[in-house]
Every structure is written in C-alpha cells, then in structure tokens.
Amino acid sequence: MNIFLGSLPKHINKDQLVQLISDVGEVGSFELLTDKLNNIWRTFAIVDVLNNHQEVIDKLDAKLIxxxxxxxxxxxxxxxxxxSAKRGGGRRIYDSPPNHLEEN
Structure with a gap:
C-alpha cells in the first residue's frame, strides 16, 4: 500500500527514511518527489509499504524529526x-467578442 510522508527534513536521505520505516514494515518501492521546474526535493515522499502499513502510519504520523x-x-x-466540471467561468480575453460588439 502506498503511504504519503510529508514535512520531511530537507537533509534526510533515502537510506535514513527506509530505515525509519523498515523498523515496522517492509519497504517496496520508494519515490522522493521533486519540483518539476528545478528538480529540487520537495520534502515529501511516496513509499510502497508491503506489510504493517497501519502500524507504519501510527508510528510515524506526528513524529518529530x-x-x-x-x-x-x-x-x-x-x-x-x-x-470541478460544474465550474463556470468568465469570458477570457482570447474568447470571441459578443455579437453586439462586432462591426457590420
């Protein structure tokens, strides 16, 4: 099951984080998410925990690091x-002008 880990310290590395999780559950895949523009780590990760996922959540949520x-x-x-599909929207500047403004 994929687990989201947020508010991670910027200096923590993958090995330290895997060690923290593997005390409770087995880590499958691991992805440190980066900013699309400058490829800097964004201090959160997605981890595939193979077992004991609820124990991992309970142990690490609100933990101070x-x-x-x-x-x-x-x-x-x-x-x-x-x-939302229900959202309307105003006329954008690239839309066609209303009919009453068109020149004849």
Missing amino acids: DNNVLTVHIARWRTKDRR
Whole structure:
C-alpha cells in the first residue's frame, strides 16, 4: 500500500527514511518527489509499504524529526484536472467578442 510522508527534513536521505520505516514494515518501492521546474526535493515522499502499513502510519504520523512534524497517511492520488466540471467561468480575453460588439 502506498503511504504519503510529508514535512520531511530537507537533509534526510533515502537510506535514513527506509530505515525509519523498515523498523515496522517492509519497504517496496520508494519515490522522493521533486519540483518539476528545478528538480529540487520537495520534502515529501511516496513509499510502497508491503506489510504493517497501519502500524507504519501510527508510528510515524506526528513524529518529530529535526523540528519537523511528519504527516503520514495513505496516499491519495489526484486526477490531472482537479477543477470541478460544474465550474463556470468568465469570458477570457482570447474568447470571441459578443455579437453586439462586432462591426457590420
């Protein structure tokens, strides 16, 4: 099961984080997420925990590491377009002008 780990210290490395999790559960895959623009680590990760995932969450959620309070929960994936289909919108500057403004 994929677990989200947020508010990680910037200096922590993959080996330290895997060690922290492997005290309770077995780590499968691991992904440190980076900023798309400058490839800098964004202080959160997605970890595939193979067993004892609830124990990992219970042990690490709200744990203090180097003045950072960890946020740990089951990963929830977002869709690409997070906007609601019900949202309306105003006329954008690249839209066609209203009919009453068109020249004849």
